[in-house]
Amino acid sequence: MADDEGHTIQEPSGKRAVLSKALTGERYRLGPTIASGGMGEVIEAEDVQVGRHVAIKRMLAKDPTDRAVARFIREAQIQGRLDHPSIVPVHEIGRDNDGRPFFAMKRLSGASLEDILASSALVARYSQQRLLRAFADVCLAVELAHTRGIVHRDLKPANIMLGDFGEVYVIDWGVAKLVGVTDDDSGDSNDDTKTLSGASIGTPGFMPPEQIRDASAVDARADIYALGCLLFEILAGVPLHPRGRSGLNSALAGADARPSKRALHRNIPLELDEVCVAATAIHAEDRRITAREIGERVQQFLDGDRDLERRAAVAREHLDVAREALAKLDNARAARSMSMNEMRLSASDIGTQVATEAARIEEEARATAMREAGRALALDPKLNDAANIISRLMLEPTRSLPRDVEAQIVAEAEESDRRHARITLFIVFAYIGFIPYLALARPWPYATVFGVVLALQLVMLRQESRSPRFRAPLAIIRNAVLIAILAHAFSPFLLGPALAALTTTALMFSRAFASRRAAIALVIAMAAAVLLPYVAEVVHLLPSSMELQPHGIFFYTNDVQSSVPVRIGGLVVFCVALIFAGAALAWRMLRAERASRNQLYVQAWQLKQLVS
Structure with missing residues (x-):
């Protein structure tokens, strides 16, 4: 068939399609161009016959080839024959006044x-x-x-x-x-x-x-x-x-x-x-x-x-992986126990290597079993085997801390050390309060020596924060020297034991004294800071500050110039400060313990809700 201008279009299906001649100037009032491409353009228009807005797509080429026209018309006919709400309807196929093919469709x-x-x-x-x-x-x-x-x-x-x-x-x-x-x-x-x-x-x-x-x-x-x-x-x-x-x-x-x-x-x-x-x-x-x-x-x-059935199948797949990891965990524990026994019987490095590798496998298997069992339970809450695996792993203690837990502990310990350093700095400045009182004592070098030592403490405290390896030794030295000076100035058994006990308690909260060796060294140093001045007095290296008599013990603080009210006031201030410092340390320890206990209770409650 031919159109009014003699053009025939061979459609891919073999049918001949005729283009009706529609003058866009008579029916469509053209507006702005919406889009333009290599082959055609889309123009906004108004269909004056129906009174609606439409979109007209027409070819750009003024003299297109038959093949290009066939493609263009095929697009319009394919789109037009697909009558569906989600496919743009085609209202008309034709040619404009310039002879270019176009088709009108719904304006989107x-x-x-x-x-x-x-x-x-x-x-x-x-x-x-x-x-x-x-x-x-x-x-x-x-x-x-x-x-x-x-x-x-x-x-x-x-x-x-x-x-x-x-x-x-x-x-x-x-x-x-x-x-x-x-x-x-x-x-x-x-x-x-x-x-x-x-x-x-x-x-x-x-x-x-x-x-x-x-x-x-x-x-x-x-x-x-x-x-x-x-x-x-x-x-x-x-x-x-x-x-x-x-x-x-x-x-x-x-x-x-x-x-x-x-x-x-x-x-x-x-x-x-x-x-x-x-x-x-x-x-x-x-x-x-x-x-x-x-x-x-x-x-x-x-x-x-x-798809509940599919979710249950996937849950079982996760459960199978958890079971395999649990079996690997048991095997790693057995291998670790055997290697530990071998290490006790022989000083072989092979046993150490086996134990280390077994510990790594045990940690990875435990994490995998916990993760996969949790996923299985999330997909199928009625999967009792998954709940049993989680319960066993939660209640069964680990032989060593996982690496992630160790890293978290180290991070929290470092934060605790920073807080402890601030407290220690406060204590160092609190020692400055002894300088005015020492200035009244004789011989006069006490206050001078004590002030110089305090200045050195600040330098050592700074070095201590830069060199964690020397944290414990430096802390022991600086505190032992301060206590030794005060122990001799106010008699070793008058103020020294209380200061040594309080300082030891405060330092033991630091991660630097977590090892047994560091803790023992601290106790020995604090005891020496109190007892060595007394030994020096006994062998007459230092003037005596205490005298034992049948009817009592007499303390001499070498404070020969201060008045009685000053002496009493100094002792009162020292007692109040000592009680306050002890209470502050105890309160801090109680608050930390209470926060940890509350966190454990919350975690236990959450676990109970998960597996119940």
């Missing part, structure tokens, strides 16, 4: 899926559930095309439109293919999609491997692959394959299509993970899922009909 308003996924503002407006509902509608539209023998070949976010009033549309059928009909599009890249030149038709990142190799030989399974890529991007927030030509290599090589593995921070359900994997299989024959089935499974998820 809204945003493309590509714009929505790329904009944080639009993502906030379009929830994931809303996007999944739109995707389910897209699947049904594609299923209709497949039942009519049509393959879109370029499904991607840019070709999915979401209207302002809940509409969803699949657009741009320009490279669609009729299954079973010879395709002559492979050598022409003048279309308005981001289509690669040569034999590839489609968009990298959404094309299956068979479409990359030969776009003319694809069938409906090519669209299934693109739907899987679309679903992956909606769920993960990132594309399955890179954009551009690198996406071709990624598709050919294959990629992990589970969005839950790409977006760990998102709560992606297992059933949708499986849909993505099934739809994006590398080999077309392995894609045994239809567009309708994809949409139905997404809709089932939205309706809350979870």
